[in-house]
Amino acid sequence: MSDPALLSLTEVAARIRERELSSVEVTQALLARIEPWQPRLNAFVRIEADAALAAAKQADAVLARSGPKGVLHGVPLAHKDMYYFAGLPAGCGSKIREGWIAPETSTVIRHLQNAGAIRLGALHMVEFAMGPTGHNAYLGPARNPWDTARISGGSSSGPAAAVAARLTYAALGSDTGGSIRIPANFCGVTGLKVSYGRVTRAHVMPLSFTLDSVGPLCRSAEDCALIAELIFGEDPLDPVTAGAPAWNKAATERPASSLKIGVPKRFYVDDLEADVAAALDDTINTLRQLGAKIVSVDLPDPKPIDAAAYVVLSVEATSFHAPWLRTRAQDYTSPIRQRLESGLAFSAVEYLEALRWRGPALAAHLQAIGDVDVIVAPAAPAVAPKIADSDPAGGANADAIKEMSRFTRPMNYLGVPALVVPVAHSADGLPIGLQLVGRPFGDETLVALGRAFQQVRDEHLRVPQLA
C-alpha cells in the first residue's frame, strides 16, 4: 500500500513505532487527503497543519532518541470539537462557544496524548451535539463522503465523515441518543457507544449527564479496541466511573462460536428499507457461519423507554443551557433553541419519574434477553437521506429525523454498549451498518464479535472515492 493515510490505526501506529514510517510522513499523507476532501465534506472545523507537522517532527525526534512514548506514538488524530485541550478553542459546533478557550484537557484526550497521539485539528459536529443529522445552521452541514448530496449523520458528523474518507485514523465522538452510531452507520465506519460508566466524560462538553457517553469512531473493531484500551476505566473527575473496570483485552479474544446472539422479534425489524432488511438477514447468516448461536428475543416495548429518554435528555440539556438561554438565547440557531425551550415544559416530578424508571427498564430488558450475549439490530431503518430531506429548520422533516434515531435511543437510556459495524452497501452504493448491542459492561464482547465479523467480510475496508 503506497498511501499511509489508507492504513488502519493499528497498522500505522505499529509502523511508526517500528520506524517503518515517520510521524511526519503520516501527517503529510493525511494533510494531502484533507486538502481535496475538506471543501466537499466540511468535516473539519479547524485544520492545524503547521502545529501537527511540528508535533510530528518532535515525535520523530523523541522516537529516535528514547523510543515510543506509547502505542499511539506520533499518530495524528482529530476529534469532535467538544473535547477540550487546555489553551485551545473548542467551539462545540456553536456561535456561543466560538473562540472559547478550554481551561482543562479532557481526561480521555490526556490518555491518548500519554500514549503519544498528536493533534491534527478539530472536527465538525451538530450544534451542542443536539441532533442526529449532521446539519448545523451555523457551520453548514457535514456531508457524506459516499454521496456529498447526503448527510453524514450526527451529532458526531465530522468524526464519521473524516474517518470514512481516511482523513484521520480514528476520532472520538459522543453518543447521547445515537450520535456515534448514526453517523458511523451512514458513513460506513465502526463506532463504539460504550457502557454508561466505563469511560470518563470529564472535561468533555456535556449534553445529558444521564445519557452521555464518549467513544471512538474507527476504521475497524480492532482499531476501536486500541482506543478503548486507553480510555476505559475509573476517573475521579467523573463520578459515574467509580469502580469501573479497565478494558479487558483478553475478553476481546472470545470466539464468536461461544456467543448467543439475539435477533429482535419486533420494533427493530419493523418497517425497514429493503436493503437494510437484506443486510440484516445476510449478517445473521455470517454470524451463524462463524459459529454463533442465533435465537429470537422478545424485547420489552421500547415506547416507554423512548418517552422517558426524551424527558431526561430534554430537561438535562436545558439545565446545562439555562444560563445561556437567559442571556444569549439569540445566539442559538433556531432548531436548537426550540429543542432547549421544550425542556422547560416538563415538571420536576415528570423528570424524576422518567429518571427513576431507568433501573426497572434495564431489569426488564435483562430479563427479556436472558443469557443472550449480543443483540443484532439495524442502526437505522434506511440509508443516509439527502441533505434537503433531513434539514431540521422549519420542522417539516421532524418525523423523518426522529425516525433516524429510533433504533439507537433506547441503548442510552438502558446504559448498554453498542458497536456499529458496516455490513453492506445499498444498490446506490451507500453504507449500511448494524448495531451489536451488548450486556452492561459487555463492551469487549462486542469488539470480539465485530472483529470476528470483519475478519471474514470486507465492507469496513471500502473507501469512498473523490467525485
Add this chain to the structure above:
Amino acid sequence: MSERVTPERVKAFAAAARVPIEDVAAVRAARAVEPTVRRLDELALELPLETEPASFVAIARKAATG
C-alpha cells in the same frame, strides 16, 4: 380530552427557571412535549416506592458481575 401541557404551564415553568420565553415559543414547546407527557400518563410506569435513580447503577453493576 384536555391538554396536559399548556402554553401557560410552559411560561410558568420558564419563569420559575428565570428563562425568558416568547408566547409563540411556549405554544410550540407545549405542542412538542404534549405527546410524550400523555404517553407516559398512559403507560403508567410502575415505580416501586424504594426506586431511586441510582437503582439503575446497582442493576447494571449486578448484571455486569453476575
